Amino acid sequence: xxxxxxxxxxxxxxxxxxxxWLWRSELPTWILMVAVYSGWFACVIYWxxxxxxxxxxxxxxxxxxxxxxxxxxxxxxxTRFPRLNQLFGTLPLAVWYPYGLYRxxxxxxxxxxxxxxxxxxxxxxxxxxxxxxxLKPWQQQLIHLRNxxxxxxxxxxxxxxxxxxxLMVQARDRASIAMWLIHLTLLAGLFYWMHQxxxxxxxxxxxxxxxxxxxxxxxxxxxHRAEEEPLARSVNNEAAWPWRLLFLNLNYHSVHHDxxxxxxxxxxxxxxxxxxxxxxxxxxxxxxxxxEWFTRFWRKPVNVNAxxxxxxxxxxxxxxxxxxxxxxxxxxxxxxxxxxxxGATRRAG
Numbered sequence: 159x160x161x162x163x164x165x166x167x168x169x170x171x172x173x174x175x176x177x178x179w180l181w182r183s184e185l186p187t188w189i190l191m192v193a194v195y196s197g198w199f200a201c202v203i204y205w206x207x208x209x210x211x212x213x214x215x216x217x218x219x220x221x222x223x224x225x226x227x228x229x230x231x232x233x234x235x236x237t238r239f240p241r242l243n244q245l246f247g248t249l250p251l252a253v254w255y256p257y258g259l260y261r262x263x264x265x266x267x268x269x270x271x272x273x274x275x276x277x278x279x280x281x282x283x284x285x286x287x288x289x290x291x292x293l294k295p296w297q298q299q300l301i302h303l304r305n306x307x308x309x310x311x312x313x314x315x316x317x318x319x320x321x322x323x324x325l326m327v328q329a330r331d332r333a334s335i336a337m338w339l340i341h342l343t344l345l346a347g348l349f350y351w352m353h354q355x356x357x358x359x360x361x362x363x364x365x366x367x368x369x370x371x372x373x374x375x376x377x378x379x380x381x382h383r384a385e386e387e388p389l390a391r392s393v394n395n396e397a398a399w400p401w402r403l404l405f406l407n408l409n410y411h412s413v414h415h416d417x418x419x420x421x422x423x424x425x426x427x428x429x430x431x432x433x434x435x436x437x438x439x440x441x442x443x444x445x446x447x448x449x450e451w452f453t454r455f456w457r458k459p460v461n462v463n464a465x466x467x468x469x470x471x472x473x474x475x476x477x478x479x480x481x482x483x484x485x486x487x488x489x490x491x492x493x494x495x496x497x498x499x500x501g502a503t504r505r506a507g
Contacts (some may be wrong), residue, residue, distance in 0.1 A: 162270075164415030164435040171431070172417070175424065184236035190406075191236070191246060194223050198251055200475045205357050211351060213357070219404065221370035224251045226406040230422055232261045249344060253367040254319055256341035258333075262497055268418055270388040276465050283462045290464035298463070305459035307452050310379050313369035342489050379451050380460045383443065384467075389416065390441040394429060399445045402426065409448075412440045430449040 163169045175181055198220040205213040228247040230236075237243055247257045263280045272278035276286045283305070285293075293301070303309040304317065329335050349359035385391050395409040406422035408414055410429040413436060419430060429436060437444055445451065452459075 162439075167480065168428075168432060168435075172420070172424075172428070175427075181421065181424065184421065186238035187230060190227060190422075194220060194227050198224065202355050202357055205355065206467065214361075217362070217366045218369045218373065221252050221366055222373040222404055225370070225374055226404065226422075228252075228257060228260060229264065229408065229455070230406060232264055233259075235419055235421055241356040248340070250341055250348060252370060253321055253345065254362060254371070256271045256337050256385075258337045259322070268415065270391070271417055272363045273388060273415070274382050274392045274465065282382065282465075285463060287464045287467075301463055302459040305455075305462055307379060307455040308456060309459070310375045311372040314375040315368055318371065370497070373404070376401070376448050377408060379448070380446055380455070380462065381411050383462075384465055385441065385443075387441065389439050390443060391415075392440060392443070392445045394440065395435055395447065396445065401448060412436055412443065 163172075180186070198217065200233075201208065201213050201216045201220060208216070231243040231247040234240070234243065244257055244261070250256070267273070267279055267281040269278065274282045274284055276284045276289070287299075290298070300313070304313045305323045326338050329338055352359050352362060381393055382391050383393075389412070392412040394412045397405075397409040402409055407425035407444055410425045413425050413429045414420065416436075416439075416498075417428065
């Protein structure tokens with residue numbers, strides 16, 4: 159996955175940062191994992207002491223945080239070993255999505271030259287013009303409702319869950335079937351343990367898992383737009399610190415797509431150091447926080463329905479690399495994002 163440095167100076171600074179002990183040790187991510195897992199399981203074990211309301215609210219936060227952690231694991235943190243990272247994110251604490259499904263979908267989403275293309279980007283909210291034209295009027299109205307801010311939070315998770323369950327039913331190849339069997343087995347074990355603690359799994363699904371998915375929709379609301387220039391398709395959202403912590407700085411989404419190997423604790427530093435450069439690069443696609451989306455799209459839907467079409471420039475069609483931060487040796491000739499900085503220097507160190 160080709161990188162998008164602002165300039166040579168940025169490349170040099172990132173390479174220097176990647177040589178630092180903090181970045182090479184990935185200590186912030188290790189601490190994050192301990193905090194997420196210990197917090198989540200402590201809430202379930204001590205839920206009667208905490209009370210149902212406090213437990214529910216805390217579990218919503220920890221479950222959302224866990225999904226942010228899974229995203230970090232997908233991008234090659236905290237270790238250079240994808241299978242080990244996968245082990246850290248396989249437990250179905252968020253219920254609905256097997257780690258492997260999320261991983262494959264998200265890495266395909268990171269092909270910037272096809273970002274937002276409904277035929278290529280599995281995470282886009284856009285539909286192809288042909289598909290949009292096939293929808294019945296009530297279905298189009300449902301999409302418009304989903305594209306309001308409250309509609310995205312209330313309807314978005316349900317539509318995603320239905321699409322995921324459809325994929326599960328349609329699974330035919332051995333790898334997909336095995337993935338789902340492992341996921342469902344772990345989920346059954348988790349629910350049994352939860353029941354043994356006296357906490358209802360049904361309550362968890364309805365009152366924790368669904369709201370946690372809704373919280374993730376705050377971050378992804380109008381995260382991408384259809385633009386001719388691939389680097390102008392991702393937003394930078396200058397959100398307040400609670401959102402930044404919950405989403406592990408993914409609100410700086412343009413920076414993340416430019417430098418997909420950059421660790422979560424480096425995103426804000428890089429953004430603030432080159433703030434105006436990113437403003438120019440993504441053609442002003444910057445907002446002052448999620449409150450701005452709430453205010454602007456409380457009733458009015460964001461215009462994300464039929465994709466307007468963009469020119470697919472062959473020179474932007476970089477090869478797709480499965481392991482974002484640690485590319486394979488035969489791809490070493492490509493110039494990459496913080497993959498070079500955060501990957502090669504760690505291997506050397």
